[in-house]
Amino acid sequence: MRSKTLYFNKTLFLKDLSRFWPLWGGASFIGALFPLAMLSKLLRYGGYAGVSAGAPLEMTKLYYDVLQAAVPAVCLLYGLLCAMAVWNYLYNARSAGLMHTLPIRREGLFVTSFLAGAAMLLIPFAVTGTLCVLTSAAFGLFEPVGLLVTILGVLGESFFYFSSATLAAFITGNAFAMPALYLLLHFLEAILDLLLSNFARGFIFGFSTDYTGFLEFLSPTVYLYRNVSMDAEYREIVNSVGEFVRFELVSVRIENLWIIAVYALAGVALLAFAFALYRRRQSERAGDVVAVGWMQPFFRYGVAALAALLGGQLIYSMFWYDEYFKVAPLAVVMFLTGAIGYYGASMLLAKTLRVFRGSWKGLALVAAGIAVVCGALKMDVFGAAGRVPEISQIQRAELYVDNNSYTFYPGEEDELLEQVRAVHAAIAADRDYILNSKQSDLSVLAEDALTHASVSLTYITTGGQEVQRVYYMPLTRDRLGRSGTYDYLLDQLVNSQEMRLKRIHANGDGYEPAGGSIYLNSRDEGYDLSDREAAAILEALTRDAVAGRWGQVNWLDTREETQGTAYAMSLSLSFRQSLEQNMFRNDWIDIKVRPEMTAVTACLMELGLVTSADLVTYAEMYPEEYGGESSRVRTPSAEAVWPETVSDSVILMGTTG
Known part of the structure; x- marks a missing residue:
């Protein structure tokens, strides 16, 4: 009879399953609790975790929720x-020797x-x-595509994670x-990204990134959680008189599913690498922390x-701030x-602990690496x-200054974007001046000739x-007038x-007024604004802005008397911008209303929102907080306008129809 090479041994396969049945049996028991709980609640209450009987899309949404939120961590x-x-025999010399003496080739053991x-x-x-399938079928929740x-x-994901664990x-x-x-x-x-970003912040002027994500795909679990997501779209259901009844799920999809496929292909490469290592592995390597010599x-x-980056920064922060x-001192620690x-x-x-003899060469290499970095x-x-991205390299730029946030897009606002880049370049060029400002003679300047500003720049x-x-x-009166x-x-x-x-x-x-609110301190009352009222106020605010009666920032005027000249009211306007695929972007602005904003x-x-009795300033209403009687009669110049607060945070969500 001709001999054949077998790459699978049924006896060994069943032996592994029977030997470790508590592991997979316990995991199966825990996993079964969730569909059983769903079955119980569907029977008693007709719903579970947002899933209602007869709504298969809701079951698909539950599947996708589990796939993107739980499966990566469970597989990890x-x-x-x-x-x-299954690979425990590799870590004991006797077990490894026994397995490798069986009449099974390493290919067979591996497979x-x-x-x-x-x-x-x-x-x-x-x-x-x-x-889950049986339960969904019984309650009209079966949806084959989502399943x-x-x-x-x-x-x-299971194949990728187990392949990486095998490697x-x-x-x-x-x-x-x-496991470590x-x-x-x-x-x-991800660890190196965090450590290196924090390390770079201590050297690079203005660098403030905590995490770049530049090579995040090399941390699969982090990448999956940050990029594979579930997107659901709802529509609003109203009754015959137009009253809201409920939201109905109309579509659900998993985004970036291709990432899982790419990781599965990467798992094939990892598995092949693991097999190559196994073929050359020596049984005597059992017990070694690193069993591959060249590694x-x-x-x-x-x-x-890692010890130098983590430990060095930690110890440095304990003694220097x-x-x-x-x-x-950083290089020493x-x-x-x-x-x-x-x-x-x-x-x-x-x-062994006896590793010091002849180790000076390696230690010198460590010291040289630290010195070079x-x-x-x-x-x-x-x-x-000093690097400022070119407009051709920018997809979006964000500027945050004076409690206001601005977003710029190339091709739409190139002139403003060039001004932003010019400001950035000028700040970077004055690095030494800014860093030495605390030790310079700036401190002797009069209070009304010096202030400080924070500027945040983000480029995508x-x-x-x-x-x-x-x-x-620092901002000084002299430099504000110097081109x-x-x-300047x-x-x-x-x-x-x-x-x-x-x-x-x-x-x-593309933003349109979408309501807002007003609160009057004199009445201790607040009101919501309709879209029509918000549009009328915005049109009036635009006239004030064009005429210079609103929005002028006086950097050097931070006096409490000036701050108290705003009317004792809070005005807020909301905006909405329609996007593609039934999405929209929200924004809002809080406005300080001042007497010059006619x-x-x-x-x-x-509009009947205020009366003349409501037009009282903070200083007039709270004189004890704003310099007493003298603050009541102070009238600010058009330039001394209290800056409004804008949030350009983007909120994307499904529209309601």
Whole structure:
């Protein structure tokens, strides 16, 4: 009889399943609780978690909710347990030797154990899914498309996570190191992004990004949660007299499902890599923290780098508190923590504490790496501090200054966007002046000749990356009148008529008035505004803005007397911009109404919202808070306008029809 090579051993497969039945059995029991709870509540109350009998789309929405919110975390953790179960023999020399003496080739061991682990991972999903399908069919909730999409998503994520856990199992030979290595591989990019972003903030002028997400796809769980989402659209149901009854779900879809497919393909590559490592793995490597020889230097210096970044910044923050790092003390503490990481990793690899002899070369390499990184960032060799994206590179730009937020789009507002870039470039060029302002002679200037302003700039590039800078800098009377300074350029930009109109969406950007509210301190009463009233007030506010009676920012006038000259009322306008696919964007603005705003005041009186008795200023109503009697008769100039507050936060949601 001709001999045949078998790549699957049924006996070993069943042995793994029977040996670890408490694992998959317990997971199946926990998973079954959810469809059973749904069945119970459907029987008793006719609904469960937003799912009503006879509404299959609601069941699909529940499937998608689970797929995007629960499946990644479940596969991440439960897949780790399944991998630790089927590959546990690799971590004991006796068990590894025994398995490798069986009349089964390593290909057979690999395929059989992988399938056994994958089966243990999928059995709970199968049990839970079957019960969900039976329940949905019984109550008219069965919807095949949503079910098929969910099944494919679960299969793709399960395969990827178990493949990555298998790779981690073959990199190490230690049962305790395996889960740590697995989780590190999944979150290393996100951890490094956070550490490096915080590190860069201590060197790069204005850098304020906490997390860039530049290579976020290398942290699969983070990427899945941030990019795979569920989108639902509802319509409003009203009765015969137009009264609201309820919202009805009309469509639901999972967005960016292709990402799961890409990760599943990546799982194939990870599995092939794991098999290549297994074919060359030595049984004697059982117990080693890193079982692959050529990976050991990466582990040693990688641990040293992480220790230097994390430990160095942590210890530095305990002894120094500066806006920007002092290079010498930072480099010292980074070297100390990096050395601890270096020797700790060496001890784990050598399984002994005697690792100091001859280690000076590696330690010197750690020191050199720290010196190069700190020196490069200190000298800004890449020019990051002064880099201002070109208009061709910008998809969207956001400016936040003086409690107002502005959004600019290339091709629509290129002139304003160029002014924003000019302000940014001028601030970056005056880095030394701004950083040294506390030690300079600015402090001797009169109070009315010096103030400070905070400017936040955010660019969304055409590549989808976010570039953010935040600056806190002095403004002086002298520089506000000197052409070319950032003080002058910022003042010219913010106080331009285009920006005043942009602030209230009177520049034809597609926003329409959508109501608002007014509160009168004199009456202690508030009212909601209709769309018609909001439109009339906006038209009056536009006239005041064009005439210079509203929106002029006097940077140097921060006196309480001036602040108290606004009328004792709160006026807020809301806006709505229609987008594609039944979506819209909301915005709102809070306005301080002042005596010089004659058009707005007349409009409010004409609409019957205020009377002459309501036109009392804060200083007149609360004289004890605004300098006593003298504050009652102070009238501000047209330039001394209290800046309104605008939020340009974007809220996207489905329209109601």
